[in-house]
Amino acid sequence: MSTRNVFYAQSGGVTAVINASACGVIETARAHAARIGTVFAGRNGIIGALTEDLIDTSQESAADIAALRHTPSGAFGSCRYKLKSLEQNRAEYERLIEVFRAHDIGYFFYNGGGDSADTCLKVSQLSATLGYPLQAIHVPKTVDNDLPITDVCPGFGSVAKYVAVSVREASFDVASMAKTSTKVFVMEVMGRHAGWIAAAGGLAADADCPLPIIILFPELPFDQARFLARVDELVKTHGYCSVVVSEGVRSPDGQFLSDQGIRDAFGHAQLGGVAPVIANLVREGLKYKYHWAVADYLQRAARHIASKTDVEQAYALGRAAVELALAGRNSVMPTIVRESDEPYRWHIGEAKLEDVANQERKMPRDFISEDGFGISEAGRRYLLPLIQGEDYPPYRHGLPDYVRLRNIAVPKKTATHFALK
Amino acid sequence: MSTRNVFYAQSGGVTAVINASACGVIETARAHAARIGTVFAGRNGIIGALTEDLIDTSQESAADIAALRHTPSGAFGSCRYKLKSLEQNRAEYERLIEVFRAHDIGYFFYNGGGDSADTCLKVSQLSATLGYPLQAIHVPKTVDNDLPITDVCPGFGSVAKYVAVSVREASFDVASMAKTSTKVFVMEVMGRHAGWIAAAGGLAADADCPLPIIILFPELPFDQARFLARVDELVKTHGYCSVVVSEGVRSPDGQFLSDQGIRDAFGHAQLGGVAPVIANLVREGLKYKYHWAVADYLQRAARHIASKTDVEQAYALGRAAVELALAGRNSVMPTIVRESDEPYRWHIGEAKLEDVANQERKMPRDFISEDGFGISEAGRRYLLPLIQGEDYPPYRHGLPDYVRLRNIAVPKKTATHFALK
Numbered sequence: 001m002s003t004r005n006v007f008y009a010q011s012g013g014v015t016a017v018i019n020a021s022a023c024g025v026i027e028t029a030r031a032h033a034a035r036i037g038t039v040f041a042g043r044n045g046i047i048g049a050l051t052e053d054l055i056d057t058s059q060e061s062a063a064d065i066a067a068l069r070h071t072p073s074g075a076f077g078s079c080r081y082k083l084k085s086l087e088q089n090r091a092e093y094e095r096l097i098e099v100f101r102a103h104d105i106g107y108f109f110y111n112g113g114g115d116s117a118d119t120c121l122k123v124s125q126l127s128a129t130l131g132y133p134l135q136a137i138h139v140p141k142t143v144d145n146d147l148p149i150t151d152v153c154p155g156f157g158s159v160a161k162y163v164a165v166s167v168r169e170a171s172f173d174v175a176s177m178a179k180t181s182t183k184v185f186v187m188e189v190m191g192r193h194a195g196w197i198a199a200a201g202g203l204a205a206d207a208d209c210p211l212p213i214i215i216l217f218p219e220l221p222f223d224q225a226r227f228l229a230r231v232d233e234l235v236k237t238h239g240y241c242s243v244v245v246s247e248g249v250r251s252p253d254g255q256f257l258s259d260q261g262i263r264d265a266f267g268h269a270q271l272g273g274v275a276p277v278i279a280n281l282v283r284e285g286l287k288y289k290y291h292w293a294v295a296d297y298l299q300r301a302a303r304h305i306a307s308k309t310d311v312e313q314a315y316a317l318g319r320a321a322v323e324l325a326l327a328g329r330n331s332v333m334p335t336i337v338r339e340s341d342e343p344y345r346w347h348i349g350e351a352k353l354e355d356v357a358n359q360e361r362k363m364p365r366d367f368i369s370e371d372g373f374g375i376s377e378a379g380r381r382y383l384l385p386l387i388q389g390e391d392y393p394p395y396r397h398g399l400p401d402y403v404r405l406r407n408i409a410v411p412k413k414t415a416t417h418f419a420l421k
Numbered sequence: 422m423s424t425r426n427v428f429y430a431q432s433g434g435v436t437a438v439i440n441a442s443a444c445g446v447i448e449t450a451r452a453h454a455a456r457i458g459t460v461f462a463g464r465n466g467i468i469g470a471l472t473e474d475l476i477d478t479s480q481e482s483a484a485d486i487a488a489l490r491h492t493p494s495g496a497f498g499s500c501r502y503k504l505k506s507l508e509q510n511r512a513e514y515e516r517l518i519e520v521f522r523a524h525d526i527g528y529f530f531y532n533g534g535g536d537s538a539d540t541c542l543k544v545s546q547l548s549a550t551l552g553y554p555l556q557a558i559h560v561p562k563t564v565d566n567d568l569p570i571t572d573v574c575p576g577f578g579s580v581a582k583y584v585a586v587s588v589r590e591a592s593f594d595v596a597s598m599a600k601t602s603t604k605v606f607v608m609e610v611m612g613r614h615a616g617w618i619a620a621a622g623g624l625a626a627d628a629d630c631p632l633p634i635i636i637l638f639p640e641l642p643f644d645q646a647r648f649l650a651r652v653d654e655l656v657k658t659h660g661y662c663s664v665v666v667s668e669g670v671r672s673p674d675g676q677f678l679s680d681q682g683i684r685d686a687f688g689h690a691q692l693g694g695v696a697p698v699i700a701n702l703v704r705e706g707l708k709y710k711y712h713w714a715v716a717d718y719l720q721r722a723a724r725h726i727a728s729k730t731d732v733e734q735a736y737a738l739g740r741a742a743v744e745l746a747l748a749g750r751n752s753v754m755p756t757i758v759r760e761s762d763e764p765y766r767w768h769i770g771e772a773k774l775e776d777v778a779n780q781e782r783k784m785p786r787d788f789i790s791e792d793g794f795g796i797s798e799a800g801r802r803y804l805l806p807l808i809q810g811e812d813y814p815p816y817r818h819g820l821p822d823y824v825r826l827r828n829i830a831v832p833k834k835t836a837t838h839f840a841l842k
Contacts, residue, residue: 014597016590044600073593079601164820169722172494172823176435179465180500185718206818209825275715276694293717294696297606301590305725307819387819397627398728398808399585402593404630 003035004106006322007049008057009042010074010141011112011119015155016162016303017314018141019075021111023068024318025139026057030065035326040103040410044077046110046119050092050418052099054410067403069315070393072303075405083119084421086126093126095418100134102413107135107325111318113142113153117333118357124331137321138333138353141314143300145196148359149351150335154317155300157310157386160200162302163189163244164387166295167204171211171242174291178240184231184282185242186292188275190299192248194363195219197299201244202375203383212241214373216278218248219363222257228285230373235288245278304400308389309344320348344385424456425527427743428470429478430463431495431562432533432540436576437583437724438735439562440496442532444489445739446560447478451486453747461524461831465498467531467540471513471839473520475831488824490736491814493724496826504540505842507547514547516839521555523834528556528746532739534563534574538754539778545752558742559754559774562735564721566617569780570772571756575738576721578731578807581621583723584610584665585808587716588625592632592663595712599661605652605703606663607713609696611720613669615784616640618720622665623796624804633662635794637699639669640784643678649706651794656709666699725821729810730765741769765806 008025010018022041029036041055042048048055055076057065068075083092100108110120117138124136140147145156167187174185191197195217205211212234216222234241249257258274275292282290313336320334331353339345367379375383393400429446431439443462450457462476463469469476476497478486489496504513521529531541538559545557561568566577588608595606612618616638626632633655637643655662670678679695696713703711734757741755752774760766788800796804814821 010597014594047600071593072590074597077600078597080598081601161819165725166719166723168820168823169493169724170718172492173435173718173722176431176495176499177501179468179498180502182718187719203820206820208817209820209823273694273697276697291717292715293719294713294715295719296712296714297591297594297603298587298608298714298716298719301594302587303590304586384818389819390813390816392811392813395811396629397805398582398810399589399624399627399630402589402630 003037005037005104006039006107006109007042007100007105008039008109009045009048009111010076010078011045011110011116012078012080013143013300014074014078015141015143015300016072016158016306017154017311018111019068019071019073020311020314021139021141021154021318022075023065024315025109025322026065028319028322032322032326036107036322037104040105041076043407045079045081046083047079047081047420049096049099050420052412052414054103055407056410059408060405064403064405069311070303071402072301076407082115083122086122089421093122094130096123097127097130097132098414098416101132103410106133107137109137109139109321111139111141113144114147114358114360117147117353121331121353121357124353135325135330137324137329138356139317139321140333140335143190143197144194146194146360148356148361151338151346152313152336152386154310154314156196157307157313158302159190159197159299160203160383161307161387162299162305163197163200164203165305167201167213167242167244168209168211170293171204171213174240174242181289182291183235183240183288184290186245186275186279186290187242188245188247188273188294191218191246193218195246196363198244198246199363199367199375199379200383202379203387212238214241214243215375216243216245216249217368217372218246218250219365219368220372221252222249224281228281231282232286243278245274247274249274303393306391307387308391309386311391316348324350341381341385344388424458426458426525427460427528427530428463428521428526429460429530430466430469430532431497431499432466432531432537433499433501434564434721435495435499436562436564436721437493437579437727438575438732439532440489440492440494441732441735442560442562442575442739443496444486445736446530446743447486449740449743453743456747457528457743458525461526462497464828466500466502467504468500468502468841470517470520471841473833473835475524476828477831480829481826485824485826490732491724492823493722497828503536504543507543510842514543515551517544518548518551518553519835519837522553524831527554528558530558530560530742532560532562534565535568535779535781538568538774542752542774542778545774556746556751558745558750559777560738560742561754561756564611564618565615567615567781569777569782572759572767573734573757573807575731575735577617578728578734579723580611580618580720581624581804582728582808583720583726584618584621585624586726588622588634588663588665589630589632591714592625592634595661595663602710603712604656604661604709605711607666607696607700607711608663609666609668609715612639612667614639616667617784619665619667620784620788620796620800621804623800624808633659635662635664636796637664637666637670638789638793639667639671640786640789641793642673643670645702649702652703653707664699666695668695670695724814727812728808729812730807732812737769745771762802762806765809
């Protein structure tokens with residue numbers, strides 16, 4: 001039985017654990033050398049395939065591949081590059097097959113979110129049309145947690161842990177200062193379309209550690225008067241409060257709050273930054289002293305405080321992708337199937353890509369508390385297992401010892417130069 | 422020999438390790454029960470003394486006091502309340518002595534920065550004038566790292582570690598995205614007057630892990646053209662770069678950059694936020710896609726990634742304060758004395774408060790690289806030992822198990838109500 005090679009690529013925004021999936025793919029492929037040849041990675045994601053810029057992962061040591069498990073970011077480079085539809089740009093898909101044929105790629109592993117699942121589906125279909133045998137398998141990844149079917153998307157659990165830990169720590173800080181200084185702390189988190197990450201801020205408080213926290217979800221229109229009344233109530237009761245605001249919060253007219261207020265000295269709208277908008281409302285409306293933070297990339301890159309559960313799932317899904325390939329599957333995605341909340345038990349399942357692509361999972365309304373400013377018990381039951389366990393990276397000279405691979409290019413075999421659109 | 426009680430208070434901005442100093446004070450006092458009575462803590466710092474709102478720490482269990490060592494923030498509450506000068510408000514100092522007399526306080530431990538050292542000095546002098554025997558000892562604390570004589574101020578090492586780790590992680594993230602998306606990441610850090618914290622961003626890169634990082638120090642006037650040229654050069658060479666900007670960076674005319682640009686829709690100046698100003702300059706001047714983060718309280722509250730060296734020093738200084746008191750000292754501050762850089766060796770020394778108060782330590786120019794955008798080897802030699810070692814808190818349900826004390830009030834003994842100014 002002849003071996004065929006693997007193409008693996010990382011797509012879209014990177015996470016603290018996408019490299020753990022890469023580690024799972026590569027280690028599992030290496031363990032099946034009798035059936036799987038070399039794992040080639042796309043440099044900068046799918047662009048690496050289109051431009052035939054492949055990385056030969058067989059030139060990385062076992063130790064360096066193992067270190068991917070504790071290294072955040074995308075070790076081979078990612079990209080924000082959405083393949084057009086088959087109708088619009090069939091040439092892109094044909095080019096992929098051309099490059100795959102040149103390097104005897106039999107397995108296509110695409111590690112990304114919803115758009116990537118759609119690309120992966122199209123690639124899986126086209127290979128049949130073009131008479132080129134290829135198994136296309138999607139490895140789920142996204143901090144947005146918006147893929148359907150799977151219990152959770154790798155990357156989300158670690159962002160959730162970062163946010164929960166940070167909000168707890170900052171709340172302790174504000175509580176200390178509130179008597180004479182800061183009374184309201186505002187922290188902006190990611191989530192343009194869904195409040196999964198903001199919801200994680202609610203985990204900062206629990207029965208053992210009650211803390212006054214308000215969450216502003218993108219699912220609910222921002223009601224300024226109710227918000228300020230709630231802040232005022234919490235400050236009057238507890239002396240302080242923390243506000244976790246999703247970047248995607250919108251005013252009742254549907255505008256992003258982050259887009260509507262802030263201008264620079266020249267009158268240009270500033271991109272991003274809903275935290276200062278909220279903080280300013282608190283200042284104008286209530287005269288309370290405030291501080292604000294915008295975590296931005298820090299939240300999704302924070303491998304130092306990754307969720308052990310998340311790391312294990314990311315690795316397991318990478319391994320499962322290879323195992324599905326070995327089992328002859330095509331056009332599928334391995335998933336996390338939840339068996340129970342507490343203790344959290346899960347196993348690997350399988351979804352058809354046609355059921356995954358172009359489906360966005362929304363956060364259920366019943367994960368949000370009735371007043372709209374916190375998480376419900378159902379939300380907590382869902383979220384809490386995902387942040388369990390710590391999985392610290394090794395340190396060297398006081399800093400996490402993250403690996404930087406050699407990323408040696410594979411010699412080109414096609415004569416064609418492919419111009420990106 | 423009769424025992425006398427302790428008054429301990431936390432002052433100014435809190436840190437990830439000020440409670441470790443509190444732990445050192447209380448555990449050491451408890452170990453000398455034959456000579457030291459109860460440790461009373463001021464609720465919300467010195468305000469607790471002025472209003473006779475004392476906390477009886479003897480009602481906390483040994484386990485809870487031990488847990489202070491791994492709990493960020495100020496467990497008894499801090500305050501931003503600067504006592505006026507003796508000439509301006511002698512009544513405040515007399516009130517302190519009145520409350521101390523009522524509770525038989527023989528030891529005054531004040532845990533704070535430069536202003537607090539000055540207050541501590543005045544209290545130590547006044548007690549003699551008023552014929553009330555009191556030993557006043559200052560316990561150093563400040564993320565600003567601006568106290569003289571001591572090698573470092575507890576709290577700084579942990580902020581430095583947080584910043585170095587975060588900049589490394591975010592730099593890995595941007596490197597992954599740069600091909601088609603974000604090329605410049607801007608992170609704002611604390612340091613209104615000195616660049617100690619910004620300098621720590623330089624530790625993110627080292628010989629094992631070279632990363633393109635630009636630091637903007639408050640010590641040097643911001644030169645927009647040179648800055649943009651440097652960003653452009655790094656992006657052209659490496660594909661991306663990270664910028665660490667101190668909140669205190671000023672334009673050549675002396676204005677804070679954070680104060681001069683951003684206005685809300687109504688034209689009001691926005692407080693804080695130099696990161697978006699810098700990011701906007703990059704967008705306007707170079708058209709590069711950017712992301713920006715403002716760490717704010719997250720950086721100083723991040724006990725989850727505290728420097729072990731910092732925690733040990735914070736505890737040791739709390740313990741030393743009590744030992745100095747037992748040795749009969751007054752009007753002093755225990756210090757960290759550096760013996761060697763590598764391996765880092767240090768011991769506890771002692772400084773007179775008159776040499777500490779109203780002295781601000783600046784960062785030496787030779788800690789900054791010649792081009793002004795990074796740290797020098799001298800700066801690295803100074804900084805690197807301070808972030809060594811991890812000292813993880815215990816976790817419970819996926820979150821750091823920080824202690825919240827009972828903070829039981831001591832019955833009042835003075836009839837006077839003292840009105841704060």
